[in-house]
Every structure is written in C-alpha cells, then in structure tokens.
Amino acid sequence: MLRKKILAVGAAAMLAMGLAACGNSDTGDKAADDGKIVLGFSQVGAESGWRTANTISIKESATKAGIELKFDDAQQKQENQIKAIRNFIQQKVDVIAFSPVVESGWDTVLKEAKDAKIPVILTDRAVDSQDTSLYKTFIGSDFVKEGKLAGEWLVKETAAATGPVNIVELQGTTGSAPANDRKKGFADAIAGSPNLKVIASQTGDFTRAGGKAVMEQFLKANPKIDVLFAHNDDMGLGALEAITAAGKVPGKDIKIITIDAVKDGMQALADGKFNFIAECSPLLGPQLMDLVKRVKAGETIPTRILTEEGTFTPEQAKAALPTRAY
Template sequence: MGTILLSHSVSANDLTVGFSQIGSESGWRAAETSVAKSEAEKRGITLKIADAQQKQENQIKAIRSFIAQGVDAIFLAPVVQTGWEPVLQEAKEAEIPVFLLDRNITVKDDSLFMTGVAADSVHEGAVAADWLIKTQAGQPCNVVELQGTVGASVALERKQGFLDTVATVPTIKIIRTQSGDFTRSKGKEVMESFIKAENNGKNICAVYAHNDDMAIGAIQAIKEAGLKPGKDIKIISIDGVPDIFKAMIAGEANASVELTPNMAGPALDALLAFKKDGTLPPKHIKTESVLFEPATAQAQLDLKKDMGY
C-alpha cells in the first residue's frame, strides 16, 4: 500500500485528469487554465477542472473528489506550499499520481507527487533584478516590492531571487514591501499606500511586482497620483500577459519576465509516457524564463493572441 502501481497500457482517450486550479486571480492564471484545456484536447485526454478560488481547503476538497471519482491522475497548482501531506497520501494510497503545476510544495516524502512542472522562480526574480541593475547603471534607486500571495512558493522564490541579486548593488534599495495577493485590485491598493508613504511617490524609482496583474494595478495608482508609470517610476514584473505588453506599447511599463502558461503540456506528456511503459519523469521539469522589453511588445502581443491567451 502507498506505492503507485503501473496500470495496464492505456490510450490517451481512456485517460481522465482532475486539475485543482488555484482560481482565476490573474490573466496568467486564466491563460494557464485555457492552455491546459487545449493541451488535453490535443492529446484526447479528458480534463476536469476545479476552481479553488484561492483557498487551500477548496483544493483539498477537489483532490478528495477526484480520488473518489477514480481519475487517472491529479494536476495540482498549489495555492500555498505547506499542508498537503494528508490529502496527497490519500491519492498515493489510491494509486493516483499527482503532478504539480507552476508552484512547489514542501513535503517530507517527495514520493507524494510524481513531478513538478514549473519555472525557476528564484531565477525569474534574479532576471528582473539584473534588468534593473543594468538600467540604473550605477544610479541610486529606491524600489517598492509588490509580493504575491503570502506563503506561496512562487512569491517566496521571486522575492529571494530579486533580493539576493540587488544585495550585490549598494545603490539599489528595497524601501517597502507588501503582499498584493497577485491581484490587480490589491496591487493598486498597496501601491496607493506606498505612494502616500513616500512623498507622493517622489521617493520611488521603481516597482518590482511578483506578477503583471499587480503591476497593472500599480500603474493605475501611479497615474492617479499624477505621475508617469514607466518614466517617473519604472515598472518591472513577471508573467508576460497581454495587458503588460499593452502597457509597454503605451510607454507605461518597462519589462516583464515571461512565465509560460503551458505547464499542463509537459505534465500530460509525462503522464502518457508513464501510463505507456512506466517511464518516470524527472522530479522537476523546468520551463524557460525570458525577459521582454517594449521593443518586442507588439510581436509578443500578437503571439499571445495566436495562442488564444
């Protein structure tokens, strides 16, 4: 008991996957769901999606429901890093492999999941910091940071990567940091408080947002304060969603580190290989992170439209 056994060889058409999705709190998250549906459809796999509305208890309920339904695999985009052992143990005992998408978890027994498909979030933060360091070219810069959801692995890692990198440059300082919960509305609200606290924004050189949606919220707050985002205050964020490219074209954002929304594709391929002949995937499947600036914003926007973003 507790070991995932290899079932008989099945075709993709026989497979059903349950996907516990965090929610639709951002443009990127909605795109991940949309791409997951199309990737499953391409492979003839039935995908059942449960929207957790950013609550771990809803994800745990969804996983238990998927176990009861006897799905062939469970995809989990975990809202937070901890607290998954009991329900994942239940999946393991039911011999249902679990695949993590775009975020990591902390468990003592890593056999509770088969693989995790994710970007290197520490690297993403470092790429954002490198861009700011190069842009400032030795000039001083006070940065305010809009963090993602408290306790989410991606927020902790994007913070770490940025902090560790700017720590090597004494002219760049993070003067304020607070969670904007990965949402546009909270990003705007937090940025408003930063602006008020920092001489109507005049002490702020740049915003580092853990995702584009919070950056868009910050842009709105900056404009309402009578300042020019992208000029008076630089905007660097992560995700590469269409709206941030629109902001770049408008001159209101400076750079974004792309996070591909196609996390399900590699996970589905790993599942098919496992079901076919027992091939075990690597424990972590890493996706690429690329920095984009205004010069290529229109091309990226066109590409996103082609992807159905």
C-alpha cells in the same frame, strides 16, 4: 392452467430482467474500461490573466489529447484544493494534477493519493514537502530565476545612479511558491548594490485590484519611489492606475518591473508604461498532457521539468505582441 400461465409470464419476466441486467453490465464494464485516461485537475483560481490563460491551455490540451478532464477551481483557498483532491481520489481518477495555492500543508492529502495508487503531478507551483515520493514530478517555471532576471536588469539600468534608488515591491499570494521565490531571486540579484533599497514590500495577492490598493498605500507613505517590482503583470497594471492617479508618469517617474508577459502587460511594456518583464509562460497544457500519458504508462520521468522562457524590453514587446498567444 392459470397457474402455469402465471409461472410462464414470471419466468419470461425474469429472463428479460436477466438479459437487461447482463446488457447493462457489459455496457458499464466497457465504459469503465474504455482506455481513456481520466485526469483530475485543481486550479488555484482565476485571479489573473495568466491564470485564465493557463486554464484555457489545460482544457484545450486535454480535449486534443483525448484525456477526460475533471476540473476544479479552488478560488485561491487551500481547503478547497484539498477537498477537490479527496474527491478525485474517491472518483478513482487515473492521475491528479494541481497548482498549489501555497507551498505548505499538503503531506496528508498527498499521502492519501499515494495510498490510493493515484500519481500526482505538480504544475506551475511547487510544495515544500520533504517526502518527494508523494508526487511524480513538477512542471513549471524557475521562479527564483525570474526574480533574479528582474533584479539583474535593474542593477544594470541603475549602474550610473549616484544616490539611493528606492524600490517598492508588490508580492504575490503570501506563502505561495512564486511569491517566496521571486522575492528571494530579486533580493539576491540586488544584494551587491547597496544603493538599491526595498523600502516597502507587501502582498497584492497577484490581483490587479490588490496591486492598485497596495500601490496607493505605498505612494501615500513614501514621497520618493523610484522603482516598482511587481511579482506579476496584473498587480503591476493595478499599480499603474494608482501611479497615474497620483499624477506621476509610469515608466518614467517610477520604473516598473513585472513578471509574466501576458498580453496586457506586454502592451503596457510596448507603450513604455512598464520597463521590463521576465516571462512566465502559462501555456503548460500540452506538456502536462504528455506527462499525464507517460505517468499513466509507468514511465520514469524527471522530478522537475522547467519551461523555456525569456525576458522583454519595450522594443521586444512591440515585436512579440502581434503573435502573442496569451
């Protein structure tokens, strides 16, 4: 009798375990296939006001679009981004998007994503891979055009100058697409004006602190500087501090041209401390989420999608600032 009771209890326990296991299995399958798109995104870092606005745009847009976002901050290190992308592959996300720290050195990890059948979208910055099948599309700005617009403004502004115009350049992160392209665009634009001379060019790594430190060096080494071309607003704002500390008037003694048009930069422009800004919008989130959905659905999309942007003078900055979103 006791043996029968033990067998009965054991059978009941096994049945309960079986039911529980079935229940867990159903829940797991449903959670794994709930129809929600999972996006793995690796950000460059938080080196500037532009980048912070870009991150906010991506996070808010993912929430609004109903996309699950796995976000990683690479802290401006390529090795961190490669590690993040491999983690996304292991997690079997639906789509990977990232803003490359530098242009080169991505083929191996992108091939791993391709082999895992996970599509990749490049945002803001491009890569120099010859195999364009490793990513679906690029969404962002035309950095060469931004540099060209900055140079064209300077050519017009200095058209009446009779002597040499000495320019110093604060470059972005060495090897990054915006640094390479903005430098090229600017150089191409001023090439036809032999009196415009870049007398010093060095990276400030897209940071305000970097811009200030390098500008201090420029001012010590070059007694006559007429123009500063900074690859982004933050470096320009740091340089502005160095120029003021040196007893010079920014915007007058040294004309300042920057790229981005974030709020702090636009305020400096409205105040007459900057002279010209070429825009580079960080608000890529809505377009990115739309692309993620289209890529997941297997749609054919263009390999390059450019954002629409403009330029600003001091008066235009004053008009735009009250409604500026970043």
